[in-house]
Every structure is written in structure tokens, then in C-alpha cells.
Amino acid sequence: MATEDTDTGPWSDRGFALGGPDELSEREQAAVEACLRALADDEFVLAERYTEWQVRGPTLEGDLAVANIAQDELGHARLWYDLLEDFGHTEPELIWERPPEDFRHATLVERPFARGDWADAVVRGFLYDEFERLRLDALADTEYPRIADRVGKVQGEEHYHREHARNWLERLAEGRGDPDNGHRRVQEAIDRLFPHALTLFVPTAYEPDIVEFGVRPAPLSELRQAWLDEVVPVLEDFGFRLPVAADAHPEAVDTLLPTARGRDGEHTDAWADLHDEFTFTYRQLDRSEAPRLMVDPDDADEGGDHP
Amino acid sequence: MIFEVFRQETESDYHEHVGNVHAPDEEMARLFAQVMHARRKPANSLWVVPKEEISEVDADDPGVAMGGTTQKAYRWATNYSTGRMAEEIEASEAEQVEAEARRRSTRSEGGDD
Structure with missing residues (x-):
């Protein structure tokens, strides 16, 4: 049992090293915020990109499936942005009025899709969702109760994403219909996206604190190794070439990183356009706040799937 | 390929036909069926059946007797x-x-x- 008696939330049966949002030291709060920004921005920007496939998917069913996944990711982003609001940030500050260079997502999620290049969406989903699983597993052990409370909810929707990505990958790799086309497009997407996928694991200046305080107890370097062990063999088994072996030395892997790495605020050229696009309506309507259509996640499902 | 989808709302309900999905194979059909036919409606189970595997008896076909023709x-x-x-x-x-x-x-x- 937890010794502290400060809260009666659903997490109260487990002890946490960190307190609620009002109980953190300045350094602890900075670490929690840095961790949440990477999480929320990854999900939000990926959802923005996925949404471009809406009404443009290869089939009606494929279209709905990817739109459904985009909706899931937006929902996850909302859960994480909501935790940043605990610290007094408003939604416009976090999304609609935030300068593009303040976003902390990895460059993988901001890259544009070439017109009709479904293999790109499939490879991107595969690389991202395998990372997402590892990150969520690590966050299940978080010492910050507000994150712990929400991890399970997000994990529940990720299984479908991974199955979706793997099933498509398998079929494109096997090549039904035109084998060369599917296989070639996946290989090109791997060549193009793999370096950007590595930016998912680029640590920020807050990484030592994030790990030390247990916001995410497993360091990104550990997650990257686990990710390489997972994705490299799967892709190689399908007959694709990878730029590194799963057991390559970390320094060798680092050399593949692109110059812009996202997590430090430096992004690729595609980001400015995407940012401009999703903030366009907000600016055009001269908004200063974001209307809320849904109840706060904390009030949304009382008595729902909490442990 | 077309797969017909049957949705069962709760354990004690029958599976009812709710529509179909186009998919290259059964595995993808099961994946699509979840989004197409269970995302917004409660579902305890889905049956996903290749359309061509369904045997049909059509009342208009010659020789078909749905209930017969005499008074019973x-x-x-x-x-x-x-x-x-x-x-x-x-x-x-x-x-x-x-x-x-x-x-x-x-x-x-x-x-x-």
C-alpha cells in the first residue's frame, strides 16, 4: 500500500515517487512537461498527416481504417495535452498559437506523403506504432500518477494500429497484384523514413531528469535498442534492406540521423507548411480561444475502465 | 473479395446481417469489419463470411417451395x-x-x- 494519503484517485493503491501537478518541484515539472510535449506532439502531428488520407485511401475500407487510426491518435494527443493544461497552459498556447519551432515531435511524423504513396503511410505507421508500444510500456512504470492513470487507455487502442500496419506491410511485401510495385515502394519508404524514425529516440536536455525522476524510467537509448531488435528483423524477413543491423553499435546508428531532429525544435521544411495549414482556420477566424466540444478527459468516463 | 458481416450486440443476441466489406482476404476483412461495423455500435462478436461461401435459396428460383402451395x-x-x-x-x-x-x-x- 502507498504510505502517502494525499489522494483517493484510481492510482492510490500504488506508491508514486512524484506527486500531483501542484506538488512538483520546478525541475520535476520541467521533466514531466518535456516528456508530455514529445508524447502529445508526436500523436497530434501524426494524426494531422494521417488525416490527409481521408477520402484518398486505396479502398473505402482502407480509408476508413486509417481515418479511424487518425482519430485514435488525436484522442491520445488530447489526453496528453490535457495533462499539460494541469500546469496552466491553455489549448491555444499548446496548439493553435504555438510557434512551429516550439513543437517537439520527431521528424518522422511531419514528413509529407508523396501523392498516392500508400506504402509510405504503411511503413510510417509500422515504424511509429512499434515505437509507441515500447514508449507506452515504459510509461506504465511512470512515477507520475497523472500519466499512469492514462497509459492503459491509450494502450488499449494501439493493438489495432500495429495489426493494421503489419498486415498491410506483409501484403505489400508479398506483392499481390503487382509484386515489384508494392515491394519497391516499401523499400523506398524505408530508405526515406528510417533516419527520421530514429529521431523518435533523440533525447532532449531533460532526458536525464525524465529518467532519474521516473517520469519515464527507461531511457530512450534502451527503447531504441528494443525497437531495432523488433523492427529490423521483421523488415528483413520480408526481404527488405535496412541501413543498419539490429545489433549495430549505437554510434553507428547515430550517424544515420538527419540534421533536423524535431525533439529540439528543429524541423524539416515540411513542418512549416503543415503547421500553417492546421492553424489556418484559427487565424482566419481571428480566434483567441478554442471552443471545446467534448468534456474534460477527467470527467469523461467516471466509473469507466479505471482499475 | 466481398465479405458479409454479421454483428452480435450482446452474448445473448443473434448475429444479424449489417452489411459487407471489400478486402483481399479474411484477415484484412476482419480488420476492416471492426472499423466499418463495430466502431460506433456495441458489438460482442462479428461474423465475417466470404460472400461466395453463403448458400442461398431464392424464392423465385424454379422448384423452390417456401412453405408449399396447398392450404396447411x-x-x-x-x-x-x-x-x-x-x-x-x-x-x-x-x-x-x-x-x-x-x-x-x-x-x-x-x-x-
């Missing part, structure tokens, strides 16, 4: 609830109820038998 109204249970037969049954039931009531009152008067 006597097979309907509702036919027994009217007419002389029904009156006899009703009277008989009433007699039995009366007899039962009589037996019960005799017993209670008879004390600890």
Missing part, C-alpha cells in the same frame, strides 16, 4: 384458439381449476392431515 393452416397453433374445440378446452380448464380449488379447501378444513 391447420399447422398454425393460432387455429386452435377459436371455434368449438377451443371452447371445449376452455371449459375443461375451468373445470380443473374449480376441482383443484375444491380439493384445497377440503384439505385446509381437514386440519393436520
